[in-house]
Amino acid sequence: MHTITSREHALFKQLIKLEKSARQRRSDCLTLLDGAHLIQAYRRAQGLPIKLIVSESGYQHPEIRSLVSEISKNAEVHAVMFSDGLFKQVSPVKTPTGIIALITIPTTVPNTVNDHQTFCLLLEAIQDPGNLGSILRSAAAAGVSDIYLSDGCADVWSPKTLRAAMGAHFALTLHEASDLVQVIQRFKNSNGKVIAATLRAPRHLYQVDLKGTIALVFGNEGAGLSQQILGVIDEQIAIPMQGNTESLNVAAAAAICFFEKMRQQYYGH
The missing domain is CATH 3.30.1330.30 (Ribosomal protein L30/S12)
Incomplete structure (x- = not known):
């Protein structure tokens, strides 16, 4: 050598x-x-x-x-x-x-949506590589197939993100620089439902049917989701929390939602 x-x-x-x-x-x-x-x-x-x-x-x-x-x-x-x-x-x-x-780095088409995608994830401006990698790791474990990342997200192929994801990159199809509004519209045209996690939604996670073809949407750690995205989704949900807790880390919130969908898929709503 x-x-x-x-x-x-x-x-x-x-x-x-x-x-x-x-x-x-x-x-x-x-x-x-x-x-x-x-x-x-x-x-x-x-x-x-x-x-x-x-x-x-x-x-x-x-x-x-x-x-x-x-x-x-x-x-x-x-x-x-x-x-x-x-x-x-x-x-x-x-x-x-x-x-x-x-x-x-594997190449993918940013906004491609097809009928085989039954559980997808959309991420808007997730900026911390550790958060992004953790989200990918949980997503792969919960059966997500495709992840769409907007401009403004941390580099999904950076060494820091790769370390945090612990190999999850290679179980997912990652679409960088995606137009999330376009992805949402195409997903809905394929009979999918698009649900965004927000802090002040009228219904909480455990009240919503997550079975079937679903895309979950999560936004920036500080600013949340843009009004542009909120204007085209089907529904907003919140994660119920006890006490005076105002919010969860986005990676933790995403994992909770992923595995609630998995629970419903296996055991019913």
Whole structure:
């Protein structure tokens, strides 16, 4: 395995740009997966990465050594070793795991809706990568098929979002830069119902029938949903809360709604 020790190496410069810049990731259609767990999740769902990058110390771990050996059997995948100092600079985490994969970002058409989508999610301007990744993780576990993200959302393929989602990206179809109004209209034309979670809705989550073809909509952590979106949805629902609690974290609220839909689907309203 070739070892890289210079900051002037083209691969090192490329990885630095991809780690730091959403624009670079979009331009190159590439991103970085940090850690053996994410790489294995990608491998099971999507296939082989383009390249593996390991640190000198990371390669001493049996799990990483075995993973590199197994994936590198395919001649199309190149594995390189970085000195620990260089690897720390390209790693998206403060405590490097010892292995990174370079992968292609899957491409999807932003506003595509079809009759096979029975449980979808629309996100307007979710700005925190941790929230976004947590939402994706819960969505995948609850059976969501497609997620539509408006402009203004955090970069769904950033290393931070990928880490928070723990492999959920590869179980979902993600439509970035979507026109949510257009998606809502198309979903309704396909006999789907579009329900938005808001703070002051006339009915709460446990009063609403969530069985059947449903799209759930969640808005920005501070501002909530825009009036444009609220003007085209079918219904607003609130999550009932005890005491003086004013609101929930958007990732927590989304998870509650996802699994209430799953409960109703399996056990009835």
